[in-house]
Each structure stands twice: as C-alpha cells, then as structure tokens.
Amino acid sequence: MSTSVTTFVPESHADSHHEGHHQKQNFFFTYIWSVDHKMIGLQYLWTSFAFLLLGGLLAMGIRYQLAYPGVEVPLIGRLLPSTIATDGIILPGGYNMFFTMHATVMVFLVVMPLLIGGFGNYLIPLKIGAGDMAFPTLNAMSYWLYVVSGIIIVASFFVPGGAAAGGWTAYAPLSSTAAYNQTQLGQSLWCVGLFINGLSSIAGATNYITTIINMRAPGMTMFRLPLSVWALFITAWLLLLAVPVLSAAAAMLTTDLNFGTTFFAAQGGQPLLWQHLFWFFGHPEVYIMILPAMGLVSEILPVFARKPIFGYKAMVWAMVAIGFLGFIVWGHHMFVSGMNLTLAAAFSVSTMIIAVPSAIKTFNWMGTVWRGSIEFTTPMLFALAFVSMFVIGGLSGIFMASTPVDLFVHNSYFIVAHIHYVLFGGSLFGAFAAIYFWYPKMFGRMMNDTLGKIHFFATFIFFNLTFFPMHNLGLGGMMRRIADPTVYDHLRALQPINVFVSWAAFGMGLSTFIFLWNFIWSLRHGKPAGKNPWHSTTLEWTVPSPPGHGNFETTPTVYNGPYEYSVPGMDKDFLPQDEKAPEGARLEVH
Amino acid sequence: MNMNKTLTKIFWLSVLLVAACATDALAGVRDSNLYWAPECVTVGGKRIDSLLNFIFYLTGAVFFLTQIVYIYYLVKYRKRPGSKAYYSHGNNKLELIWTAIPTAIFIGLVIYSNRLWSELHSEPPADAVKVDIVGYQFGWDMRYPGADGKLGKVDTKLYSTENKFAIVPDDASGSDDFSSTELVIPVGKPVHIYLHSRDVIHSFYVPEFRLYQAAVPGRTIAWVWFETTKTGNFQLACSQICGSGHYNMKAPIRVVTQEEFDKWQAGKIAAKAAETQSAAAPSDPVLVAQRNKGEQ
Amino acid sequence: MSTAALAAHETPHAPPRTAIFGMTIFLASEAMLFAGLIGGYIVLRLSSPAWPPSPQYPKLPILLTGINTVFLITSSFTYHFAEAAVKKGKKGLFWLFVTVLLGATFLVIQGFEWSHLHHEGLWFNKGGVYGSSFFVLTGFHGAHVAIGVLMILIAFLRQLGGAYTAQNHTYLILAGMYWHFVDVVWVFLYSVLYLI
C-alpha cells in the first residue's frame, strides 16, 4: 500500500503582523473569529444545541396541536405572532409554518451542523494527525455563514405573512406563487437562508476533502483512516455535489416568487421540475445526515466491545456505494407525483439496491459485538440503540420503496415514522453517542454516567412510544401535514393514539433537559478525564484533553490500522495507531 | 456498574417496544387486519394489501432475527471479570453471504412490486365510469359525462371562475357534462378518474381504496382507475400540502349500487338539461368559455 | 516537525498544491450549480412545444454574443500569457490588464444585450420560461464573471507592487483556474442558450 502523505509545510511568513495574535489570544480571536478547528467545532456544537431546542419546541407545538386541536396553547400561546395563532389557538396556517420550520431547522441547522460541522471539524484534523484544517479561514467563514443562515431562517417567523409554510420540501407552484402561499417574504427568506447555508456546506466540504486527501500524517494511508473520517469524507463529496443543485433550485424559486419568472409555474413552466431538483439534492441529503452518524458509531462500537471493527473494508466500500447510488434514487419520493410510471419502476429498483450497502453495514456492526467484551457505557448504549433504530427506520423504507405500497402510504404518518426513526433514532442517537464519547476529549472531563444512562433510557423509551405508533397512524389513513385530524371521520377514531403520542413526545422533550444539565454540570464538576479515558487507539487520544492549539507536539507517525483491540500476544488490550506493535503481538494482516 | 442491572433493563426495554405497539389497541376499532388500517374496498387495494402483508412478514422476520441475535450477543458477550474479546477483523465469506442474500431478496421483491405496479396502472377498461376530478384551494369539483357518455376535452389553460372544468369550447361532448361536489360511484364497476388541479398540487387520497395520486396543475393525470367491492360512505382527502386550508380539503364519496347510481345520474342529467334549456346562457360552459377566450 | 508550530500563525496559508487541490474541489461544486441550472433549462425547453415559445419574443443575438464569446475566450489566453510571464520572472502586468479589460468588455456587452432584450419585450417575467431561463442563467454566469474580473483586478493591483514572483504566485494560479472555469461554462451556456 502506498503511503502518499503530505504534511503541512508552512509558508515562510515574510509579514510578521500575525505574530501578535496568538500571544494575546484575545476574546475576539479565541471565541468569535477563531480559526482553530477545535474552537470552530465547538462553536458548531453549541449553536446547533440552541437550534435543537428551537426545533424541539416547534415539534412540541406540532404535537400539542395534533392532540388538542383548537385548544389554547398554555403559557406561551398568547405570545405567538398573529400569523401563527389567534387568542393562543394555533391557526392551520401557523401549524403549517411549525412543521415546515421544524424540519428546516432540524435538518439544516441541527443535524448537519452538529454531525458534520461539529464533529467533522473537531475530529478530522485530530484523527488524521494534522495541526488544523487545510483552510482555517474558510473554516471560520463556513461557521459564520451557517449562523447567518440560521438567523435569516428564524427571522422569517416575524416578517409579514409569517414563515414558509409549504413543507420543508417546498413543492411548487405552492411555494413559487405568492397568491397561493401568502407567505412570499417568509418563503423567500427560506430560499435565501438555504442558499447561504449551502455556501457554508460547500465551503466546509471543500475543506474536509482537501484536508483528508492532503494532510494525513506519515503512515496514515487511506485504509488506515478511522471510519468516522471515511464517513465524513464521503459525506463531504455528497455535500459538494448535491448542495449546489439545491442552491440552483432555490435561486429559481426565489425569482419565480419575486421577479415573475415561470420555471415552476403550471403554465409555461414545470411544477415537477422543482421536485426533481429538490430530490436530486434531497436524497443525497438524507445520507449526508446518516453517514457521519454511521461513521461515529463505527468508532464507538469497537472501543466498548474491545474488538476490531468487523469488515473494515466492507464498511468503507458500503459507504462509497451509498454515496454513488444515493444520486440515482431520488425518484422514490415521486412515485405518485405524476412522474412517468416506468421511470417510477426504475427508481424502485435502484432504491432497493441502495438498501444492500446498509444491510452490509448492519451485519458488520453485529459482527463487531459478536464475541466482544462489551461494556455498557452511555455512549455505547446510544451506539447500540442506533443500530436497532436504524434497522427499524430502514425496514420501513423498504415498504415505501415498493411502488404499490407507496400508493397507499405516501404522505401518511408512515412516512413521518420512517423519517424520525432514521433521523432521530439514527442521526441524533449517533450524535448523542458521539457527544458522550468525545466530551472528555473536548472538555477534559467525563460526563456523569448515571445521568447519561437515565437520559438514554428516557429518550429510548419515549422515542419509541412517540414514533412507533405513527406507523399505525399512517396505515390507519392519517395524512401528514394536517393541522386537525379530527375533521376526518376515519381519523377521529385514531385520536386517542395522537394524544398518547403527544404525551410521549413531551416526555422525550423533557428528557433532553437531563442531557443539557449533565452537559453543563460536567463542564465544571465532571471527573477529570486524562488523555485516553476509554483506552482507545485513534490519534486524538494521544494528545491532552482538551488538545492544545496546533494539536500535536510532533507530527505523529502511524503504524497501524485504527481498530487494533485485544491483539493476541500483547499486555495492553489496545494498540494505538502511532505505536509500533510490540514484539510478539500477532496482528492480523488484512 | 452492576451488569445484571443493565441486562434487566435491556430486557424491559424489549418488552416496552412490544408495549409500544400494544398502545395501538387504544384505537380498538380496526380489527380487520394487523395494523388497524381501514377496511380495504377496492380490488387493486386488496392486491396492495397482500403485498403489504408480504413485506410486513418479510421485514418482521428480518427485524426479529437480527434483533434476537443482536440482543443475544449483547447479553452473552457482556464484559465479565476475565473475559477477553476475540481478535478478528472480519470474514470475507460472510461479507459475501450477507451481501448476496439481501440482494436476492430485494431483486425478488422489486420484481413482485413492479409487476403489481404495472397491473394497477394497466389500460382502464373502456366501459369504466369516467369522472373528471378537479382540485382547488381548498375543495373538489367532480364532472361526469352527460347522456353521450363522453367527457368534454380539457385544456388546462382555460380554468376560470366561469369555466370551472376548463372544457375546450368547441368540443360539443362537453356541453352536457354535469358537475357534482361529491364523488358518487357504482359498486363493482371500474371507475376511471382524470385528475386536474386549478392552482397548486393537490392529491387524491382515499385510504380505504389504498390509493394516492397527485393532481398536478397544467397536466391531466389519466392513468388512475379502480373497482370498488363494497358500498359505503368514505371521504376523499387531499394529502398534499396545498396551503392553509389543506387539512380540511375533503369531499364525500358514496359508493352505491348500480341502480342507485343510475338513478342519481339520470337525475343529474335531467337537471343539467333543464338548466341549459332555461337559457341561462352565462352558465353554459361552452358559451362562457368562448366568451372568456374573446376577452383574452 | 511540530504541528503546533504551524498553527502559531493564526491563519497559516495552505501550501500551493493544497490550495490548487481545494480550488479544483470547489469548482466541481460550481459545475454542479450550473449543471442544475442548465439541466432545468433543458427540461423546460424540451417540454416546450416551440422555442421561442411565441414568435412575438425577440430572438437572442447570436452574432453579437458570438463576438462577445470570442472576447471571453481570448481573455483566457491573455490570462495564460500573464501567468507565463510571471513564471518567467516578469511582471505580466500588460496581460493582466488586457484580461481585466476583456472581461469587463464582456460584462458591458452582456449588460447592453440585457437592456436591448428588455426593450424588445423579453424580461424575467416576460416571455415565459424563455425569458426566465435566459435572464437567470446569464445572470448567474454574469455574476461569476464579475467576481472573476474583480479577482484579476486585485491581482493586477497587487502586482503593481510586485506581489507575485516566479516562485510564489498561488493566488494567480487560483484566480486563473476560476477564470478558465467561468469561460468553459460560458461556452456551454452560449451553445445551449443561443445556438441550439
């Protein structure tokens, strides 16, 4: 295997006016316009937490309305803008804003920034043995573009007409015609927000790919990269190639809304063109949200099973396959949209095929715990649950991938169940696992394990109680995106389930506070962590917690793959990547 | 940390998962099938149900097999004093097996699915009852052919408050078409629907029919047909977000016997003829449409 | 070598090879942006019964824009000459200036064309998808050209003070990659919008 490795050779700086900054380390350069990848990662983390609370609050609003349509929202009802509620009672249009913005916030301002912005920034340079990202300034810019996009999207709640209300998929011509949506300004801000968010993603993706290709430490070959880095690498490619298509579509939507162009109009334009462009981005997008979580979980399982990951290369190739196939399955969102029926059948084939790499990954995770020595720490519990929840979400995907079944379940709560099993049970469970796991590295202290476990069990139970019954609601004929199910005869009978689901959702919302409390409390009071509290092999655990500016005292040299646990013939049960295998260690060559 | 405690917890969790499903018993009203879906009343819908059942059992089996093995591993290979993990990087033969088997299953499933798909979308029988269904923000209009049994041609550019159905003015077969705000169809007979929209995308969704199809403005969706098996009252729902009134965009559906349908139809045709004769010219779709055209 | 030493500079500049790699990656993304726009345009055009949809709309000026295209392509060459000059240790100011001039000329002629078509009754909201796609696509491209001209103008101004040497001119290489990319996109746009 070739070791094409370039370390970061600094340019000789003729101008020395930079020198002053790192001496002073003033507040502005440390916390605001920081170019240190770790600080930027933490900025992403904190900001996405704030948006998680907002997205979660909107979800609570959704659940309140569905359980008690037409009943005044307690406490905050009367504070809501008049576009959303009158006399504290949520309006149907306001409900539409709720779920549209709930999804927009969760997808673009929580999951992506948390997993990719937060963990990507924090971990990539540390894990490949680099001092920082390839383009630190671009990195800082990427974060601030994200903040700006978030502000614009949230601000749209308060403009005349209110926020976008056509669903996060913004189907035209509803979204593209002011007379139909009555939220011209809100919808335009939504487009502008996503455009800027896209710039942030593209800047980040460029940085990640360049960094991973060019800045690996000596000995860190591509097939010695930890799987989380592989996952982020492939994710970055998906971002790079899918996001600009959304940007193009959002630009066209903006001009349709404001300048009278007719790209997506019924007469002259093509309403379905929007859907094709959106889903060409949208499907890769869902893998953008799951791949990093898969990568992070693949890191955590071996550590607490004390076993190498099962089938490293199969894992890598499965992700590569997901990356490629992800671009040719978008039509499965459009089986019943009026698209050509034969084309629909073809998309059904590609969709079933793309489930294969996910199957491979699932079996390899099971193979990893097989014959391990499993320790059930909080991060491990979340990682283990991730696998199960992803399987449930993936299997419900198979129902919808079957064209005739989609004829029945399309746009029903069955879809909503699927979404949340893969996105909450998948992406967010992965994120929680990662937070508990890397917290000691980030802050130098452990999170409280008991509180962590309480958080895990509460979330796990309430999560399933919330979202599992949604499968039945969907098959029971409940449409998604309806403000008041009780207007339908056949849904009135299902209303008790809606009430049940809502209370479970409130429970899930509350359990998040256990997490936040633990997170904040442990900053000061957690057990000091030391360099390597989990006895892990990858490079970030060879430096102090938290790592200093510039990461490594000396550029590490890598001798081993990332998952050498329980190697026979060794005293320690793990072999760090930068340690030569001791005499007598029987490493498996693969 | 006490391992037994953790294990007990895991056990209770599995129990809870099952309990989550059981909460659906709250609904208590739907016992015709596993999932409390409303009773299916179309021929095609029953085919979909059997495919749905097939996938349910398939994925159910996959779920329980994988989860049982998984939980068994978690219990069996939990950390115990002196336990040591087995050092292994994987097994290529296994990789091959668990790639090939799902692939084979998926290929089989997609063949089964797409066959049914094309069957459901086969040419509608010529003798089918034809209905033009038009969605708008926020309601539905239905149009049935008059005595000639033919629906007047549609040009989607022509939708206007006078020409609710966008009938092409020089198509005489459109002049006797009658309209309705409820969908009335004879049981046991194929029904061929044409879907249109006047403004944004709406959708025709009837869970009892196991049928969803979007109505796209500017286009005619002409491939949907079905055959009911049972009389009864249902509701047509719009299941595509279409604005603030989306949640309430519904229309009654009555599936009636052939005799009842004939009677209803004859009444409607007669009413329409009377209306045309009383020479309230502006409400004649042909004239209105022509006048509209003149104005443009 | 210590990675900490590197980060001592608050914003260390990536070495040229890395920067060029990054630019290539970024341009792949830009290509997808235009692929989205052009793909959408092609779909709309193929589903339109006639093009232009109605004879009342003006045709696009093939000849004038053809000449303009020649200007833009020439500017790619002049930029190349500038780079070659710098590599040889010369300043390359003349060629940089010519490039800026050509780029600006392109923009001016495009602007003239916009206003001309506007008078003839074609605009964002006039002429259906014909007008929509023409103005949005050329608008997007024009914005890219403007950014490119700005980048080269900056290079020119910096080079007045002799900022780039034969060994050290990464910025020139990056701006050049961007500029050539914008030209290539234009060749595509000109073909699909004007010629076919």
Ligand code: HEA
């Ligand atoms: C993280 C996000 C994520 C992920 C990973 C997936 C994964 C999958 N999704 Fe999902 N999907 C969404 C997020 C995601 N989806 C969202 C957000 C929507 C809704 C958008 C909207 O309309 O708002 C959606 C909608 C959606 C639709 C459209 C439905 C409709 O609107 O009518 C379809 C249809 O095919 C689909 C299919 C699939 C499939 C087949 C997979 C597969 O990749 C899953 C593969 C995994 C497995 C199958 C499980 C593990 C495998 C085994 C244990 C092996 C053995 C299995 C068998 C032999 C059966 N998804």
Ligand code: HEA
């Ligand atoms: C990553 C993505 C993500 C996440 C994490 C979530 C999380 C949640 N979602 Fe969301 N959802 C989507 C993505 C996501 N969702 C998408 C893409 C759609 C489709 C939208 C569309 O149709 O356009 C959707 C739609 C959607 C619907 C359907 C709306 C409709 O179609 O009408 C519902 C309904 O129940 C719902 C509920 C919830 C709930 C209860 C949570 C909970 O898990 C949230 C838990 C809350 C927190 C973790 C935050 C902390 C809690 C608080 C700050 C509140 C505390 C206050 C009280 C307890 C009162 N979501």
Ligand code: CUA
């Ligand atoms: Cu019409 Cu929803």
Ligand SMILES: [Cu+2]
């Ligand atoms: Cu998809």
